[in-house]
Amino acid sequence: MAGVEHPEPVLEDQVEESRVETKADRILKLLLARGVPHRKMRPRLRDACGVSYEAARQWLLGNTNDISTDHLESIARTWNASLEWLISGRGQMDDTEGMNFNNAREIAHEVRRIPVLNYIQAGNPKEAIDDYVAGDGMDEITVDADLAQEISMTAFALVVQGNSMEPEFKEGDVVIIDPNVKPLPGDYVVAKLGASGEATFKKYRSRGVDTAGHDMFELVPLNEDYHIITVSSENPGHIVGTMMEHRRKRRR
Numbered sequence: 001m002a003g004v005e006h007p008e009p010v011l012e013d014q015v016e017e018s019r020v021e022t023k024a025d026r027i028l029k030l031l032l033a034r035g036v037p038h039r040k041m042r043p044r045l046r047d048a049c050g051v052s053y054e055a056a057r058q059w060l061l062g063n064t065n066d067i068s069t070d071h072l073e074s075i076a077r078t079w080n081a082s083l084e085w086l087i088s089g090r091g092q093m094d095d096t097e098g099m100n101f102n103n104a105r106e107i108a109h110e111v112r113r114i115p116v117l118n119y120i121q122a123g124n125p126k127e128a129i130d131d132y133v134a135g136d137g138m139d140e141i142t143v144d145a146d147l148a149q150e151i152s153m154t155a156f157a158l159v160v161q162g163n164s165m166e167p168e169f170k171e172g173d174v175v176i177i178d179p180n181v182k183p184l185p186g187d188y189v190v191a192k193l194g195a196s197g198e199a200t201f202k203k204y205r206s207r208g209v210d211t212a213g214h215d216m217f218e219l220v221p222l223n224e225d226y227h228i229i230t231v232s233s234e235n236p237g238h239i240v241g242t243m244m245e246h247r248r249k250r251r252r
Contacts, residue, residue: 022065026086027075030093034079040149047112047153048078053180112148113140114176116157122177122199122240123192143176143245151244152180158190160201164221172249175201179241188243191219193229194236202229204239 031041045056049071058064069087076083085091116139141157160173169175175188183189183204190199202219210216212233219229219237231237 021089022062023067023072023086024059024062024065026089026093027059027067028062030075030079030081030086033093043149043152045075047148049074050153053152113142114151114155114157115140116159116174119158119161119198119200122156122158122190141174147176147245151176151178154179155241155244158199158201164223164226165201165203166223168222169201169246170249174247174249175243176245176247177241178244181242181244183239183242188246189219190240190243191231191237192240193231199240200229201243204242207232210234 027045028041031044036044041060042053042056045051045059046053049056051071059067069083072086073083075081076086081093082091085093143151143155155176155178158175158177160169160171160175162171169188175190177190185204185206187204188201189204190201191204192199200219202221205218205220207216207218207230210232214233216230216232217239219231221228229235229237
């Protein structure tokens with residue numbers, strides 16, 4: 001139809017002039033102005049505001065304008081924007097008084113520290129992380145800016161034990177695990193078997209469903225001296241999380 005430039009709602013750097021600009025529109029406009037790629041907007045908002053991935057998605061889709069002042073304050077601080085502009089649209093986008101601190105704030109936001117869990121804690125990472133306070137006796141590692149934007153707030157690190165995953169993974173290597181990422185065949189995962197409190201790190205291989213209708217999968221060691229573990233209704237277990245990064249221990 002003539003005169004309609006954007007017939008479908010899409011993420012763009014301009015808001016349709018045919019309707020009133022909303023808080024969600026201004027958030028999108030701010031992220032685009034700060035150079036945040038579309039695929040990273042939701043995780044960045046999630047981490048900045050402490051909201052769910054789905055809530056951030058609804059904001060960006062413009063499905064809700066019910067965004068609290070506290071969340072808008074977090075967005076304003078993170079990206080040096082004017083809170084008044086975010087709330088009402090009045091004034092300028094930029095918080096000119098804070099622009100000198102833009103780089104430092106961006107780095108502080110992007111780089112995260114995550115806890116290093118042992119194999120028992122990794123069997124129930126949510127419980128371990130819920131009780132975790134940074135600097136409170138648990139080892140931590142730093143993840144870089146790119147990975148910090150991709151992983152969830154429940155991600156953790158695990159130090160590889162034993163030689164069942166050699167030659168690719170050696171004892172002392174560190175793997176970053178995200179419980180919010182569903183594995184694909186060939187991915188490396190942490191899994192918990194039965195009622196034992198301990199986790200295991202293996203390669204994931206889907207095997208469909210068993211006769212009881214439950215998902216079946218195999219946990220495959222890379223070292224052929226170890227046997228493959230089949231998880232089914234007869235040998236229960238579940239995936240704890242999927243590996244997002246592998247850090248090799250330096251060896252002399």
